[in-house]
Amino acid sequence: PTRHTDQPLLPQIKQIVFGRYVVDTWYLAPYPEEYSCYSCIYMCEYCLKYMKSEYVAGRHRLKCTAKNPPGDEIYRDGPISIFEVDGRKNKVYCQNLCLLAKMFLDHKTLYYDVEPFLFYILTEVDDEGCHFVGYFSKEKHSANDYNLSCILILPTYQRKGYGNFLIEFSYLLSRKEGKLGSPEKPLSDLGLLSYRTYWKSTVYDQLHNAPASLAIADIANATGMTIDDVVTTLQDAGFLVKDEATQQYQLQVDTEAIRNHVHKVHAKGYPTAKADKLRWTPFI
Ligand code: ACO
Ligand code: ZN
Numbered sequence: 133p134t135r136h137t138d139q140p141l142l143p144q145i146k147q148i149v150f151g152r153y154v155v156d157t158w159y160l161a162p163y164p165e166e167y168s169c170y171s172c173i174y175m176c177e178y179c180l181k182y183m184k185s186e187y188v189a190g191r192h193r194l195k196c197t198a199k200n201p202p203g204d205e206i207y208r209d210g211p212i213s214i215f216e217v218d219g220r221k222n223k224v225y226c227q228n229l230c231l232l233a234k235m236f237l238d239h240k241t242l243y244y245d246v247e248p249f250l251f252y253i254l255t256e257v258d259d260e261g262c263h264f265v266g267y268f269s270k271e272k273h274s275a276n277d278y279n280l281s282c283i284l285i286l287p288t289y290q291r292k293g294y295g296n297f298l299i300e301f302s303y304l305l306s307r308k309e310g311k312l313g314s315p316e317k318p319l320s321d322l323g324l325l326s327y328r329t330y331w332k333s334t335v336y337d338q339l340h341n342a343p344a345s346l347a348i349a350d351i352a353n354a355t356g357m358t359i360d361d362v363v364t365t366l367q368d369a370g371f372l373v374k375d376e377a378t379q380q381y382q383l384q385v386d387t388e389a390i391r392n393h394v395h396k397v398h399a400k401g402y403p404t405a406k407a408d409k410l411r412w413t414p415f416i
Contacts, residue, residue, distance in 0.1 A: 145170060145235070149189070151177030151263060153288045161234035162243060177264050180228035199261030201225070201253040206412040207301070212403055213262055214301065215253045216412070219246035219269075226251050229267060233284045237320060240282060248272055249281065250415060254298055265289045268298050270305070272415050279306045279313025279356070283323065293402025299330045300405040306356035307407075309414045314358045331357065331365040333397045339371075339385050340394045346383070 145168060148155045167173055167184060174189035175182050178198035183189045202225050203217035219226045226246035234240050249269045255262035266285035271278060280302040285295045299315075306313040319327060338351045351362045366372045366383065373384040 144168070145173050147172040148182075148232075148235070149174045149186075150286070150288075151175075153286075155287055157235040158287075159235055159238055161231050163231060175228075175232070178261060180225055180232065180264075182228060182231070200255065201262065201264070203251075203253070206252075207405075207410050209403070209406060209409040211257045212297075213255045213257050215255065215262070217251040217253060219249040219251060223247065229253075230269075230282075233267075233282060236284055236287065237282070239318065239320070242282075252298070252301065254285075254294060265294055266298060268302060270302070276316075277311060277313050277358070278316040279303065279311070280315045282316070283326075293400065295326045296330055297403045297405060299326060300334075303334075303356040304405045304407060304410060305412070305414075308410070308412065312352055312356055312358045314361055328365075328368070331361055332369065333393065335362060335365045335369070336390050336393045336397075339390050348383075 144160055145157055145163060148157060149172065162168075163173070163182065167182060170184055173182050173184060174186060176189070176192055176196055176198070178200065179196055179202075181192060181196070183192060200213075201215040201217055202222040203215045205213055206216045207214035217226060223246055226249070227244055229251060230240070230243040230246060234243060248271055250272060251267055251269050253267045254265045256265055257263075264286065266283070266289060268283040269281040271281060280299070283295065283298055283302075285298070302315075303313065315323070315327060334355050334357065335351060338354055339346070348359060348362050348366070351357070352359050355362075357365075363372065369386075369389075371383060371385045372381045374380070375382050
């Protein structure tokens with residue numbers, strides 16, 4: 133999408149050369165002035181260092197030994213790999229990551245105070261290394277039970293199901309923690325679209341072949357979604373009907389619509405987050 137129309141006429145980084153891709157930016161990011169005066173900057177796809185010229189980037193490539201994100205690999209399924217990076221232990225990497233994300237997010241305000249967060253980096257693995265696809269951040273301790281602060285999939289990799297995969301992964305972590313969670317608000321337009329799609333297919337999956345006695349709390353516990361998010365999703369689907377006699381809401385599902393939707397989602401063949409591929413214990 134083109135998103136430069138509302139931007140002030142400031143010097144702006146319009147493109148990033150990132151690994152083998154040239155990526156157009158969407159929003160301004162507060163890079164140091166000696167970088168933000170360039171219309172194109174270069175980034176190491178492994179350590180996320182940003183540089184001013186092709187020449188500097190070439191020299192960096194010769195001496196940078198990183199072939200994957202820092203931190204621990206906590207998930208591996210074929211070519212898909214996720215690393216957990218602690219904002220306190222790898223501060224510069226996480227700050228560079230937040231600056232990169234700001235170029236695709238309007239309202240993001242956090243770039244430098246990364247220590248209270250863990251970062252989950254999604255990569256695609258080949259013979260050369262683990263190529264950065266996207267990430268999400270998560271507070272180590274959330275007062276509101278947010279299970280995700282900020283999510284980004286690089287535009288080159290968008291609309292392939294990776295955003296959906298990371299959202300699913302964030303709920304997998306919540307279930308491992310024995311908690312219900314929800315993303316930090318406000319959501320961006322794309323964030324809301326992606327969450328609505330995820331919530332719908334997740335709730336429909338639960339309703340598919342579910343016992344007649346299934347309650348809202350069961351859906352929340354099985355998925356890690358909050359009761360509020362389950363209720364909103366059921367309302368959007370038209371499955372919550374008020375019984376005029378008792379004034380209570382009742383689940384009234386359209387089994388045909390559910391079956392069709394579940395089949396449609398499976399036919400997409402998007403990656404799914406599998407509990408048995410996760411090697412992880414919650415942060416304490
Ligand atoms: N237009 C319409 N629907 C969309 C779009 C879009 N551009 N993007 C996602 N969706 C919906 C669709 O239903 C899609 O399913 P479909 O492609 O089968 O139709 C579904 O969401 C899942 O799409 P994915 O391919 O899994 O999503 P993607 O990998 O593109 O990542 C993300 C989504 C992370 C929101 C990406 O668009 C992005 O990085 N945007 C910029 C940063 C951003 O806005 N992040 C969210 C901020 S809110 C927060 O962080 C809490
Ligand atoms: Zn590097």
